[in-house]
Amino acid sequence: MSRNDRYQELFRQALRIRLVEEKVIELYPSDKIQSPVHLSIGQEAVAVGVCEALRPEDAVYITYRGHAFYMAKGGPLPELMAELYGRRNGVSGGKAGSMHLAAPQVGVMGASAVVGSTISVAVGGAMANRILKKPGLSVVCFGDGATEQGTYHESLNLASLYGLPALFLCENNGLAVHASLAERQSYRILEHARSYGIETVRIDEGWDFLKIGDVTRQVTDAMRADGRPRVMEVMTCRYKEHVGPGEDFAAGYRSQAEVEAWMAKDPLCADTALVAELKPALDAEIDQAVAFAEAGELPGLDDLLTDVY
Amino acid sequence: MSRNDRYQELFRQALRIRLVEEKVIELYPSDKIQSPVHLSIGQEAVAVGVCEALRPEDAVYITYRGHAFYMAKGGPLPELMAELYGRRNGVSGGKAGSMHLAAPQVGVMGASAVVGSTISVAVGGAMANRILKKPGLSVVCFGDGATEQGTYHESLNLASLYGLPALFLCENNGLAVHASLAERQSYRILEHARSYGIETVRIDEGWDFLKIGDVTRQVTDAMRADGRPRVMEVMTCRYKEHVGPGEDFAAGYRSQAEVEAWMAKDPLCADTALVAELKPALDAEIDQAVAFAEAGELPGLDDLLTDVY
Amino acid sequence: MTISLPPRMTYRDGLATAMRRAMAESDNTIIIGQGVTDHKGIFGTTSDLHKEFPGRVIETPLSEDAVTGLCVGGAINGLYPINTHIRADFGLLAVNQLINMAAKYKYMFGGLFQVPMLVRMVIGRSWGQGAQHSQSLQSLFAHIPGLTVVMPSTPEAILRTYDHAVRTHKGPVVSFEHRLMYDLSFDTDQHPPVTDPFGSRLERRGKDVTIVATSIMVLEARRAAAHLAQHGIDCEVIDLHCVSRPDRKMIMDSVTKTGKLVVADTSWLPYGVSAEVCRIVAESDPGVLKAPVVNLGMALAPCPTAKSLEDVYYPDLHLTIDAVAKLVRGKADHGVPIPTHKSMTDFYKHFRGPF
């Protein structure tokens, strides 16, 4: 694949995620999606770049802000849309909603809405692969806020101590809901991680899926070779409010200028020509996904008590 | 106080702790003390050195291995012994036993038997003092194993972030029950702590109460001036089994030679002349404490349901 | 203590008023938690208090365990900490400190310490909260001696209970606030003054059946009772309120009179409030029961996200009315018409996310 083809393909994937989420925004006032949505708009390149470097047997463990990783790793779109609609043909039959996406057949191993709680689960996935002699890395995606949880400390220690190939991927958007890093953290994330004897890498250009893909490939190649964990921090920017379909610059907890500066570098905003070229096909795909969702049955009493034990 | 007087006084305090614990060992087969005892024998100098530098208004938060700190901070001996006996005249009327010593009147703010669980409590003590404009540092003593708990990470971050004068004092005896550091930790304790922007200090000579006292004085002076936390690691050596009155070298999880090398440097072992000089008076005090305990009433039904809410 | 209140008030206003009072009351009070200083201010209950009381409204990292420990340490050193969790589910990260430490710090040391503090946990419901944002975990805490667990169902209950917790009670209190009540307005004069702010409340007198309810189920019970009254069924409604110390006498007096008992709680039935109320009756005098007890609560599963599943997951007004009528009349065709509107369920329709 030429650099250009690669750029175009990753761009397409990122745009696809953005358009899906923009469709969610469009649909939201209709109350068809009755689920808290934590949009990835602004952060798509991270998922797309990282997943480019991953293999089908690699697993990702994600968060309530999970649309992007679910799609980038290959989770089916119609079933995602149907899940947001709370339909039986959704990927989890409507039990999951936006916050709990999973698609184990493509290595999406679940999303938790309790911040930080999949980190140790991913370490367990890495241990299972080692014991069962299965190939595949464990990648766990989490926000900057998740590093404040005790479980993060415990998980870094376990992964390093046992020498497990878990990639701790921090999507640092500088915010936990409305609180800034300075209000929450006394440490720098990577310096802290290195104190566990874990190699780290940082990417400032969170809009640059090519660079993210390249760096992730280097990191994962090294992990496949030495079986050790890594911590990777990607600086990124959330364009929308923490949860919900809107913007909230008026609230004053961050400046709109900051976000606009980021947008200026974001290919999905800048490269309007390519957007125009790719959009129609993507829109068609998304419309089909919406149609699939709308045609889905509602789950009901029969489903209520299945899959509990 | 001349250097010699000071040496003698700290030696006396450390010896007093050791003799009390040796009395516990002596009494144990009689089943008069029906409480799991985690002896500090070998580690007394840490408590004595640290507490020398503390003021009455400073608080210590301790662990199930708490006899030494309780005594070094000034907790009354007869009430300690009565507590071990489970008597009504014990410091907590028999409800606490060996694992939960406290004496708030001298700043011993409680011991927990859940490893790591007083660390954040101490941070709260420091915050209370700041808000209530009270003087006094919070010192929390814990073992090397406690640093593995998530709460340690969270607590270091809170103390550094809020700028609170909490002294995190790690008594590193290289063991958690029978597990070595190498089996448990991927990090070095102080390097890790520095990543939170906390200044640290390490003392290798955990038998040397004078040095521990001097260093603690420097550290606490600095804390009183700048109101910031510190992490201090003192290397030390537990002579007895993890819990109980015996030795367990036969179990093979560590070498006896290692412990003997430590003992050779321990003044309480080496300075037999001073032991001989001080022992009679201390023995007398301890015998009185035992008599006090033995004279205590047993708590009963009347006490069972008091102080619950 | 007398509390003068406006004639109508929302649950949120009750909370906001209680928070401001607690802060104004004493310089020892702090409010601490994630989001307490932001523009949303814990659903509008702590908004701007950090400006009014600088240094005492404290934003935190995502560190529920250590923040709870910090509150315990603050409490034993003279502070009155109020700690918030915007979902009770996140409180599960704090149970070691709440159960092993806060609940035991007084007893374990023979009374040497007191741990006055308030933990506010919000129960989520509706709009796809799903399995991890919807739990109502009162019975986990109410099982533990040393913890006082309350579930205020009105602004008045909030004010009286929180004032009592902050000013008088010297131990840890865990309060479960129901997110769906925040936007509801209440008449404040309909409640007789209570002698014990932590006590259960007799909400409505009746002779045919006793409904013991908690939190938002008290509202469902009141609506069901109003409807049933029109069809000749006279319900007595007890708001349990303090689930860790139910008023045994109030319950037994009522059940002795009515002979019939419905328990309506916000959580799962096993090991829950229903079980505890049944224990009280079974231990006291099961002979007063003229029919088996009917228990209403969440279906025995984690909470599903889809609205169509949620609708059958929670007991609604229909179910409550039907269950009570069946119990009183002793037959399935009890003749009481089921209202077409779903009451709280109707309200939930207007409750639009996100949160």
Added chain:
Amino acid sequence: MTISLPPRMTYRDGLATAMRRAMAESDNTIIIGQGVTDHKGIFGTTSDLHKEFPGRVIETPLSEDAVTGLCVGGAINGLYPINTHIRADFGLLAVNQLINMAAKYKYMFGGLFQVPMLVRMVIGRSWGQGAQHSQSLQSLFAHIPGLTVVMPSTPEAILRTYDHAVRTHKGPVVSFEHRLMYDLSFDTDQHPPVTDPFGSRLERRGKDVTIVATSIMVLEARRAAAHLAQHGIDCEVIDLHCVSRPDRKMIMDSVTKTGKLVVADTSWLPYGVSAEVCRIVAESDPGVLKAPVVNLGMALAPCPTAKSLEDVYYPDLHLTIDAVAKLVRGKADHGVPIPTHKSMTDFYKHFRGPF
């Protein structure tokens, strides 16, 4: 599955055998926890297994939360993790993973995952365990849909239950093992084979009173029943075993026959096993009760350390016999002599710490 057992076996041997079998059964099994590889080997139940099964018996740091998460991640990826806590109290550090994750991972994702794993929690008692080493926290977990909670009271129950958990059941199981039973020897042939390894067990048939018990209280109940039989009182004893799924029919059949019920559990009464059993009876048919239910459990306080307080904190054989006799005879001077030995209490005397 047939299990051939030696005629006598200690509880510890039952556990050690179950652990070795689970490891031998499949290369997917791991045992993980603090101290699983040391010379004490979880009170002798995992000793030397790390030599026999290298790489699958895993020592851990003091990180209960992340280790539990690691087990969840292992389980959804094909391992069968067995995780140990030498005190149930330490399990409180793992409740977020157990309740928010393990219990929900299957349902929350609509059945895409299974979480087969076993968590062993040891209940401490005696020799000054105190407030933080003595809790019996089954009801916290049994309240949560998705968790199966068992309390084996014999080596046989351990073997059948753990074999079933490891080989057949595909969800998370939390087992409460009682430390004081480890050293006790049991006749292994006294139990009829069970059809459901997670089911409740009818331990003794009788016609005068039903005693529903858990864990070590099953032993107390059996001893009390033996003594009472000599004085004309015929007890039926049910070992509840699976506290998250009690056998309703077995309980109701028994209480319908006897009309009298005693529940003897290892924890506090409110929101505990007693409450849950009372709920079952109250919901099914409270009319079968000819007298109020009698519940036995820990005193409503954290556990005190002093032996003299512990002695009144836990219900003992005296109390059990006295309570049952009073209930059956309907009066305090029931005429049944109380044995001078204290049975389990006697045993506890021989149980000398430290642990």
